[in-house]
Amino acid sequence: MRLVVRFSGLFRSLSGMKEVTLDLREECTLRDALQELKKNVQPEFVTQILIPLLEENNTGPLRLLVKNHRHMHSVAEIDVPLKEGDTVSFLPPMEGG
């Protein structure tokens, strides 16, 4: 399956790209996809975002990760298998008033 990962704001410059299409095996999880993503993005994105998320279980980077237009609030949620057509983006957080 293919998964398009998009980047916005700071994460565009950190990753060095606007988007990337990952070729993944069927039934793989978002965690697998993010591991694969490590090979595609600049090292800064790996050290500042992916390692804290994947290896240190830091929930901070989860604030940036939007899957199918929804946020996740537990690192465990990235272990759910992906489906064809899923969308994943790294987006800066926002507050209102």
Place this chain on the structure above:
Amino acid sequence: MYECYKRKLLRINLTDRTSKEEPISEKMIQRWVGGMGFGVKLLTHEVPPTTDAFSPDNKIYICVGPLTGTIAPLFAQTCIITKSPLTTGVINTYAGGQLATAIKSAGYDVIVFEGKADELVYVTLTPGGIKFINCPELKGKPVREAEEYVKTASGCEDMHTVGIGLAGENLIRYAAAISETRAFGRGGAGAVFGSKNLKVFGVAGIRDIKVSDPEGFEGAVERTIAAFKEDLSHPWSLLGGFGRIGTGSGVALINDKHVFATRYHKYTSFEHAHEIDGEAFMQKYETHPIGCQSCLVHCGMIRKPAETKWGTIWTRGPEYETMYSIGSLCFNGDSDMLYYANDQAEKYGMDTLSLGVNVAFAMECVDRGILSKDALGEGYILEFGNPDATVRLIDMIAAREGIGDLLAEGVKRASEKLGRGTQDFALQVKGMEFAAWMPERMRGVATTFATANRGACHKRAPIGMELMEFVPMDSTEGRAELVAHIQNVVNATFTLVSCRFAEFVLKPAQFADLLNNASGMNFTAEQFEQMGEAIWNMERMYNLAAGIDATQDSLPEICFKVPLDFPEGYKPLTHSDFDILIKDYYEYRGWDANGTPTPEQLEKLGLKV
């Protein structure tokens, strides 16, 4: 005790061109702390609720806070309280910059403007005294030009100013007062300046700002700075994004989450969002971030002069909310137009939020066959997505020319005049036009827009909680508590005249820590929050007496229609949901079924029945 206060108020009477100092009592300081607390207390006791906002009997309270001018970060804003010509209720509005420190350096916690000058004047307050100077030569001048004129004419290099442009002079009901590119935007404070023939107020003083416990205060500031620095150290910091790109950094997320009101709420996302967001502006226009005094964020994005088809201009911003109001809501994906329109709004002195909603309302009226597409005159077609029409209509509103005269009154009054069902889609509550965000999508936003004392305002809404889905955005559960809590806390922080962003990082206890060390008082976090609640209720009682009753805790019918691209898996807002939200909110607030605070609740808050 109270060393961080000047303990003085200055009344400036424009009718007879006199001024008078008054002491600010210990009781006043202990009870209402400063900023918004002082302003609301004074206005609600000095300006009768039925006073016309444009009457000389209305007053303008320019307030600073106990932390103004200190080294505490994110407390550089100034607060203006007046009776709003847009809502007819009490309005509190804020701007950053240097004005607050100048006022405190001049020796005051509050400046009150009363009466009405017989012709256009500017007023200066310097160590040399107060001057009232007629200024017919400034009539119709852009704010920036008028401010520079006053500074030069006064020969005072340290002067900081607040003034109005053509919109304020023409009593556009959503005219802003502008202080050196920073806007006191919401609610029409600029029009109240205009009604008093006050073009510019300039102030300078000798800085002598103390705190009660210098050592303790330094510690509190160090703790505060550490909290901000810790937040800013993460790539996922919200404020870090604001410092790099400005408030427009959030557009990509908002658009992705389908809460970006587009083409007058017909859609929840905008295909051209990436052409008008913060990142687009950083790439297209050379930008220099600036900050207020002692700020660690630097969210103000000053752009270098740029060519547009309408002329060469420079501007600060636009902010996120303008990207919505003049951008997506009007279906405008032209960044040059947004850049230019943002400058128009500053030049004329207008709230970009209300302005954009009025422009979009006119476009929607054309779509529905209520207004003519030729309403702008020859060579213009009034329609969504037309940048030339937007620029033209902004000029017409500021000048009250043609259809601009109708829209200068705001969408509430315009729709009452137009009839034909326009009230159902006039995006306003209590006369105040919608801020960004969609009540259709977010229940906390629906509750806030309907119940806020300022009208459809985003300033005290649990937006982050819903947007980032820490709570389900389409659930009524727990929303009353969530909304009331943030309304109370933000009101409390506005007694310190905190930047709104401070509350994104600091907790009430941290605000109280700074206050206590600066003033010698001893607020607990709970007392601090309860003071905010008391102010909220004081505003509510005043607004009720002004005729803003529970029927105005409502949303226009358009909020109960489902946008065409409403995302799957979410529930749109229904009337029954909305009824639950309001009922729960009144109950949580200790108000009766008519939205009136009960005598018991007022007594609990220490307010007179």
